Amino acid sequence: MGTTTSGTVLAARDISKRFGGVQALDSVTLEIQAGDVRCLAGENGCGKSTLIKILSGVEVPDAGEIEIGGTVRARMSPADALRAGIQVIYQDFSLFPNLTVAENIALTPLIAHRRKLIDPRDVRARAAAVVAELGVRLDVDATVEELTVADRQLTAICRALAEQARVLFMDEPTTALTQREVRALFRVVQTLRERGVATVFVSHKLDEVLEISQHVTVMRNGAVVASGRVEEFDRMSLARAMTGRDVRDQRDVPSLDGTARPVLSVEGLGLDGAFEDVTFDLRPGEILGITGLLGSGRSEIAEALFGVTPAQRGRVEVGGEQVDIRGIDDAVAAGIGYVPSDRLTEGLFLDQSIADNVVAGSLDLHRARSGLLDRARLARTIDTFFAALRIKAPSVAAPIRSLSGGNQQRVVLAKWLARGPRVLVLNSPTVGVDVGSKEEILDILRREAGRGTGVIVVSDDIPELVSVCHRVLVVRRGRIHQVVGGERVTEDSILGGLSA
DSSP, X not given: OXXXXXXXXXXXXXXXXXXXXXXXXXXXXXXXXXXXXXXXXXXXXXXXHHHHHHHTTSSOOSEEEEEETTEEESOOOHHHHHHTTEEEEOTTTTOOTTSBHHHHHHHHHHHHTTOSSOOHHHHHHHHHHHHHHXXXXXXXXXXXXXXXXXXXXXXXXXXHHHTTOSEEEEESTTTTOOHHXXXXXXXXXXXXXXXTOEEEEEOSOHHHXXXXXXXXXXXXXXXXXXXXXXXXXXHHHHHHHHHSXXXXXXXXXXXXXXXXXXXXXXXXXXXXXXXXXXEEEEOTTOEEEEEOSTTSSHHHHHHHHTTSSOOXXXXXXXXXXXXXXXXXXXXXXXXXXXXXXXXXIIIOOTXXXXXXXXXXXXXXXXXXXXXXXXXXXXXXXXXXXXXXXXXXXXXXXXXXXXXXXXXXXHXXXXXXXXXXXXXXXXXXXXXXXXXXXXXXXXXXXHHHHHTTOEEEEEOSOHHHHHHHOSEEEEEETTXXXXXXXXXXXXXXXHHXXXXX
């Protein structure tokens, strides 16, 4: 029996894990102190998830040891991990949507202690005490399905505290949060730190990593390649450690003919309760950003252009011709493509192959004169985009579920690029995508713009917009509040428009 060093709550030493012919983890060592706020960074597929599964008892390591509370273990079960205070909050939060906040917070620890009879008043009192301890506003009587994403996350954190969490892993905790909600989450993390609870963030958002973390551990190809205090890193060095190469962190927009006739003209677009008087032009080869706080109407504008929720007023022209977009079919016929924010439920057929997904939106363009599908043309299209977009998979027959987030997003892009759209609208195109894949996706957009496609990027990732957009529309309360263009496309200018 060994003992951890003073203040160490969890230590993993020389952890290795192989799945078939893939070395998922190679002699990984990680030590977490009480009250530490640590970021576990790395590209998709680097081994982060496997390590967390081993530390939470879901997977068994092939080699190495785990030390908790002075006890050394070769493996743990999920029950062992929970008893030791190891908690994981995944992106779906793993809550019961039909139960109240109080029930979600208090029932699990009560059941774990084999309580056969449960008093609803006791459940509510226990939950209210945890919420008060954390110092947050949370209606313990509300059902979880009624909550915002931020409040669901708080419920999951409170549940972890109710189970006496000592180490809390959080998987991409800020992906669906507004800037205000991110600030609130960071305050909660600070409270956890003061109470001695260690928090481990898994995140691709480098600015947030550098702001909230005390320590950073970077993984690549199943191994730890860098680890240290956050002060030892900046955006460039962190991205380099994650990818193994220099990643551009500067403005790089394609050349643009400002005299070209607009490929898309929008005038007076309006939808009750969503947006009003939206007017702008998009030129061939232009990348136009649309940003705003959550609820500002930015996503609704994109969905209206693609006919998901059609506008009630206004005029839309594509290539100088007026089009009446009453539904998705109208938008597709006009030459508009759309990459949704939720690629898993709206953009892909998860159980189908890469090949099937790539051509799912363009089967009508691959018919022979007989009306039958031209299999040879289909194969050429699939192979072309599989290679051009550098989709990382064993073959085009691989199922979508087996791909990383970045490669799934490339398949969605391929599906629309196979139609040769005149206008491509992308809603949060790099959300949940690692820094290396993000750069490559933005390069794809630059390349398509260079070929004359008009591109619209809807995003709250301000550095991303600065990097790739010629102009940015700032939307507030459903109206275009500011247009930032040229040399004025900077983070300060855009953030100023959001907060003005």
